[in-house]
Amino acid sequence: MNKIIRKQQLTPETALFEVEAPRIAKRWKPGQFIIVRPTSSSERIPLTIVDGSKERGTITMVVQRIGKTSAVVVETPADGAFADVVGPLGEPAHITKVGRVTLMAGGVGVAEVLPVAKAFKQAGNYTTVLAGARNDSLRILREELLAVADEVIWATDDGSFGFSGNVVQLLEATIKSSGVKPDISHVIGPIPMMRAAANATRALGIKTYASVNPVMIDGTGMCGGCRVTVGGKVRFACVEGPEFDAHEVDFDELSRRTKAYRKQEVAAMEAHKCALGLHA
Amino acid sequence: MAAPKRNPKAPRQMPPEVAPLVRVQGAVEVAGGFTEDQARIESLRCLDCKDPKCVEACPLHIDIKSFIQRITQGDVEGAFNKISERSPFPGICGRVCQHELFCESACLLGKKLDPVAIGSLERFSSDYHRQFNGKAAVENTQPTGPKIAMVGSGPASLMASFVLSQRNYRVTVFEALHRLGGVLIYGVPPFRLPREILDSEIARLESMGVKFETDVIVGNSVTLEELFNEEGFEAVFLGTGAGLPYMLNIPGENLIGVYTANEFLTRINLMHANEANAETPVNIGKHTVVIGGGNSAMDAARWSKRMGADTTILFRRGKAELRARAEEIEHAEQEGIKFEFLGAPVALYGDENGWLKEMECLRMELGAPDSSGRPAPVPIAGSNYRIPVDTVIAAVGQAPNPTLQRTTPQLISNKGKIVVNVDRETSMTKVFAGGDVVRGGSTVILAMSDGLAAADAIDRALKAQKQEAVGAQA
Numbered sequence: 165m166n167k168i169i170r171k172q173q174l175t176p177e178t179a180l181f182e183v184e185a186p187r188i189a190k191r192w193k194p195g196q197f198i199i200v201r202p203t204s205s206s207e208r209i210p211l212t213i214v215d216g217s218k219e220r221g222t223i224t225m226v227v228q229r230i231g232k233t234s235a236v237v238v239e240t241p242a243d244g245a246f247a248d249v250v251g252p253l254g255e256p257a258h259i260t261k262v263g264r265v266t267l268m269a270g271g272v273g274v275a276e277v278l279p280v281a282k283a284f285k286q287a288g289n290y291t292t293v294l295a296g297a298r299n300d301s302l303r304i305l306r307e308e309l310l311a312v313a314d315e316v317i318w319a320t321d322d323g324s325f326g327f328s329g330n331v332v333q334l335l336e337a338t339i340k341s342s343g344v345k346p347d348i349s350h351v352i353g354p355i356p357m358m359r360a361a362a363n364a365t366r367a368l369g370i371k372t373y374a375s376v377n378p379v380m381i382d383g384t385g386m387c388g389g390c391r392v393t394v395g396g397k398v399r400f401a402c403v404e405g406p407e408f409d410a411h412e413v414d415f416d417e418l419s420r421r422t423k424a425y426r427k428q429e430v431a432a433m434e435a436h437k438c439a440l441g442l443h444a
Numbered sequence: 445m446a447a448p449k450r451n452p453k454a455p456r457q458m459p460p461e462v463a464p465l466v467r468v469q470g471a472v473e474v475a476g477g478f479t480e481d482q483a484r485i486e487s488l489r490c491l492d493c494k495d496p497k498c499v500e501a502c503p504l505h506i507d508i509k510s511f512i513q514r515i516t517q518g519d520v521e522g523a524f525n526k527i528s529e530r531s532p533f534p535g536i537c538g539r540v541c542q543h544e545l546f547c548e549s550a551c552l553l554g555k556k557l558d559p560v561a562i563g564s565l566e567r568f569s570s571d572y573h574r575q576f577n578g579k580a581a582v583e584n585t586q587p588t589g590p591k592i593a594m595v596g597s598g599p600a601s602l603m604a605s606f607v608l609s610q611r612n613y614r615v616t617v618f619e620a621l622h623r624l625g626g627v628l629i630y631g632v633p634p635f636r637l638p639r640e641i642l643d644s645e646i647a648r649l650e651s652m653g654v655k656f657e658t659d660v661i662v663g664n665s666v667t668l669e670e671l672f673n674e675e676g677f678e679a680v681f682l683g684t685g686a687g688l689p690y691m692l693n694i695p696g697e698n699l700i701g702v703y704t705a706n707e708f709l710t711r712i713n714l715m716h717a718n719e720a721n722a723e724t725p726v727n728i729g730k731h732t733v734v735i736g737g738g739n740s741a742m743d744a745a746r747w748s749k750r751m752g753a754d755t756t757i758l759f760r761r762g763k764a765e766l767r768a769r770a771e772e773i774e775h776a777e778q779e780g781i782k783f784e785f786l787g788a789p790v791a792l793y794g795d796e797n798g799w800l801k802e803m804e805c806l807r808m809e810l811g812a813p814d815s816s817g818r819p820a821p822v823p824i825a826g827s828n829y830r831i832p833v834d835t836v837i838a839a840v841g842q843a844p845n846p847t848l849q850r851t852t853p854q855l856i857s858n859k860g861k862i863v864v865n866v867d868r869e870t871s872m873t874k875v876f877a878g879g880d881v882v883r884g885g886s887t888v889i890l891a892m893s894d895g896l897a898a899a900d901a902i903d904r905a906l907k908a909q910k911q912e913a914v915g916a917q918a
Contacts, residue, residue, distance in 0.1 A: 187665040201622060207715060207724040208622075233723065248622040250659040381715065381724070384620050384661060384847050386630075386687035387707035391698055398691055398698065403847065417698055420798035424700040428725040435721065 166249040169222050171242035174304040178228045178272060179238045180214070181246075186221035188213070188251045194279035195257025195375065195407055198225065199383040201248040202236045209233050210380045210402070212276035212352070213252060223249075226275030226304070232432040239440075253383045254406045257283065257350070258373055265289040266338075266346035266370075267313070268331040268361050270296035270353030274304055276375070277352050282312035284350075290314050292346070294334050296353070300325035332360040336368075345370055351410060355422065359415035366411045374410035376401050378421060393417050448516050452489050456558035457482040459567075464778040468750050471634045471718060474775055475539070478561075478568045487515035490560050493552050498562060501550035503893035504537075504603075506530045508547055508562055515565060524573040527566060532606050532648050533892070535574065535641040536599070538567025540632060541889045542769050574644060587653045589613045590678040590906055593671050595662040595848065598626020599888045600683035600879030602649065603895030604902075609652045611903055616677075618660040620847075623714060626685055627880075628888070630714040631706070633743050635750075636772070663848035668855075668875060679874045679902045682862060683895065686880035687845035692735065692838045696792030701727055701800030705740040705839035712747050728753050729834020733803060735789055736839030737765065738885070742772040744837045745781045753835060755781050760788040760808050760821040786810070788821065790828065792836060803833045844881040860884075867901035868894055876902055 170182040188198060192213050199208045215224035229235045240246065257280045265284045269277035274295045285291045292315040297303045299322045309316045318326035319334040327334045331353075339345055345368060351361040352375040365372040378390040378401050385403040392401050395412035399405065460476035461467075467474050478486065496509040511526040527534045543563035551559035589612040594601035597619040605615045623629050625642050650656065660666065662684075671677045689704035691697055703711075708726065711717040715724035732748040734741050737759040748755040757776070759766065762785050766773055777783070786808045793802040807827035810819035843860045856863045856871035861884055868876045878894025880886050 187660065191665065191667075204622075205723060248659050250620065250622075250661060250665070252664055253661070381707060381710050382621060382630075382687075384687065385845055386689070387710050388689045388691065388704040389707045391691075393698055403850070417798065421698065421700060423797075424727060425725050428722075432721070432723070 165245045165247060167245045168240065168242060169220070171240075174226065174275075175302050177238070178226060178304060180224060180226045180275070180305075181237075181240070182215075182220075182222045182224045183246060183249060184221060185223045185249050185251075188223050188249065189216045189221050190218050192216045192223060192252040193256035194259065194283040196252035196254050197383075197406060198223065198249055198251030198253060199380065200225070200237065200246055202233065202240055202246050204247045206236060206247065207233050208248070208381055208383070209237075210253070210377065210383060210406075212375070212406075214275045214278055226272055228272040231429045232436045235433065235436055250383065253402060255404065257375070257407050259283045259287050260348075261288045262347040263289060264292070264344065264346040264348075266292045266294060266335065266349045268294045268296075268335060268349060268351040268353070268357070270331055270357045272304075273351075273353030273357075273375075274309070277350070278305065278308055278312055280350055280352070280375075281309070285312060285314065292317065292338075294319065294331040294338070296320070296331040296334075296357070297325075298322065330357065330360070332357065332364045335361070336364055339368065348372070351375070355415055355419045358410065358413075359419070362410035362413065362415065372410040373407045374413055375406045376408060376413060376418060377406065378418060379424065392421075448484070448488055450488050450490075450492070450516075451485070452491055452553055452557065454485050454489055456489070456561055457486040457564070459561075459564050461775075464780065467635065468779050470750065473638050474635050475771070477571045478564050483515055483520070483565060483568045484518070486561050486565055487512045489553060490516070491552055497550035497552060498547040498560075502547045503889050504531050504896060506547075506566075511569060512560065512562070512565055515569065520569055520572040521577055523565075523569040524577075527569055531603070531892070533599075533602065533645050534566045534570035535645050536628065536637060537889060537892075538563055538570055539637050539641070540628070540769075542887055544770055546889065570641075574641075578644065585609075585651075585653050587612045587614045591616065591676050592902060593618060593662075593675075593677040593680045594683060595680060596620070596626055596683040596685055596879075596881075597624040597646075597656065598683055598685050598879060598891060599628060600685075600891040600895040600898075601626070601681060602646065603892040604681045604683065604878070604899040605649055605654045605895075606652070607896055607899035608902065609649065609654050611899075613903075613906075614653065614655075616655040616657060618662050618666075619656065619658045620661040621714065622658050624656055624658065626683070630710045631740065631743070633709070633713055633747060635746070636743070661847060663851035668848075668852055668872070672874070678906055679876065681895070681898050681902065682848060682870070682875065682877035682881055683879045683891065684845050684848055684881045686842040686883075686885045688843040688860070689838070690841045690843065692789060692792075692840065694789055694791055696794060696800070697838070699792055699794040699800040700798050701729065701794075701834055702792060702836045703838070705734075705736065705744045705837055706842065708744050708837045709740065709747070718747065718751060726751070727835065730754060731831075731833050732756070732835040732837065733758050733789075733831070733833050734837045734839055735759075736841070737761065738767040738839060738841070739769060739772060741837075741839035742768045742776050744839055746772075746776055746779060748835065748837065749779050749781055756784050757781060758784045758787050758789065758805065760786065761818060762786060762810060765818045786821065788823070789836070800834060800836060801832065802830055803836060804828055804830045842880070842885050844884065867905075868898035869901060869905075874902075874905065
């Protein structure tokens, strides 16, 4: 059991949890993830580590309600605990000193990009975070982003704050107006966004890393459920990733594979809503 | 009371089995145990050899002759205690050990008649104990000696934990998953090894003072160096298993509906995908093809059948080359699983949404023996054929899980397998290893024998170190 130390509801759909996990807190690096089972009957879901404090023996995660298990996580009360938290898993992000680094993040990826942006900045890079949200009210962790990046630019789908459009369009617009290209870019968020970012940066000739999010079970390379085609080769995202060269990732396949259990997920979510009495 | 009369010519007793049509409806244990009468008749078949070859053939050297003689005298608890001197896992081994390859193959009676059903008698002793004396045997001891860490909670580590805690070492087992047992929990289905058996034999270790920590991946959550320098462990045993599945390496293997046996079995055995409204589902269509001929292939095929799919095992060699336990092959056949020999997949095809629909195979013929000693499968050119399929499960073997090796470069391995000496000591001092991480895909019993040997070596090494320290002071 991993006790929750702090819960912060970021949006109606998204919550931040700081949980006790001293071993993980001591060893984690930016870009790594954990596997969480909120209850002893839950499935195992991978979540990116957003922060960690060796001193407090805690790690932080941000979860958006998407399927049943993530909903159960988000609904876990502040004085509760998660049945299992294991990690840190995967390879750390590729942090090097290159000059200018642009990080594109959408949805809950805005939280997940925090440690990577911070590490790039600490490595001596000028870091720009292009953060996306559906609208102004769903912009999360604004202060935290400002604290870890040299520059933060927001894009909203409906134009209610900042740039009107998505982060990929924002990247293109920024480069066009400034005439300056980043030396490296990093993208984390929903698959369509990462695919668009990969296509755009490929055209622009910018080396880009994407942090992928396939279905996983054990997270230690044992099951192979998380396999992703990268540069024509089968790779296990849990142990060889989650970060890969965005230009090499087969996002179409990744997208199809993440939908493999869509039918069961929809049924489980419906049943979960019924159990909560959310259906009028 | 007259001594019971030996009767080697009595027919080998067969344990009852749940009828195939019934058992494929669920996860019920397939093989039953002997009745008391059967156990007595079977024990009286034992020749009570002066030089019992079965004991030598058992990788754990369980005193088989003595435990069987106790059963002949009606002392089943005594039989259980006899086994317990060497192994606390008769419930597990009585069900999953390949007795036909070890003790039973050495049984003298087997030269002329059927060998004594040693495996079934072992299981009988364990079931009897659990039923009548299960609670009484809680040992509740608290070792006080040096701390030893086990990495992984599979058969190798469990056996090493038993031996070391018996010798007063304080053992902590670190397990990456949320449940204990390693391959016994994620790989072996409950219809072969019911979970209460596994849990009760692990609970026995707990009662001996062995500590278990789940959700810890040594290498990631804590390094070997930290175990020694910060957590005070004086030796470490690596029993991390063969948890890296081989892929088919053919086009289409990332289509939806293509599983490794590890994933398929883990979803069901560990995560209960077979249950209604399972939180972790599995996609099973109408037609399943399982590729491979080992125990994982049988287990996957038998689960597939239980989940309602018409199931075929496709194996590139012939029936004689299957590697699974004889009993599992027989059970699979009884359950209506089809076997297609001398065929191998060459490509998988899907629909526009990436769902598997069809597979292309190639006929094989047997050639000269290969490195495995079995006749090599040789493709017959132009023999390609296609069959419709919804689910393909690749059970084509596993390599050692590389997690620890990745984070511990000083640990020498060869093709992924950790290299050890005769004492099971690795290239790192006080770090020992055994089971599948050393052997590649092997068996439960050989993993246990490695655990036993490593525990002995750890004991010797730490005692020698103590001697040296005493010598240095003197």
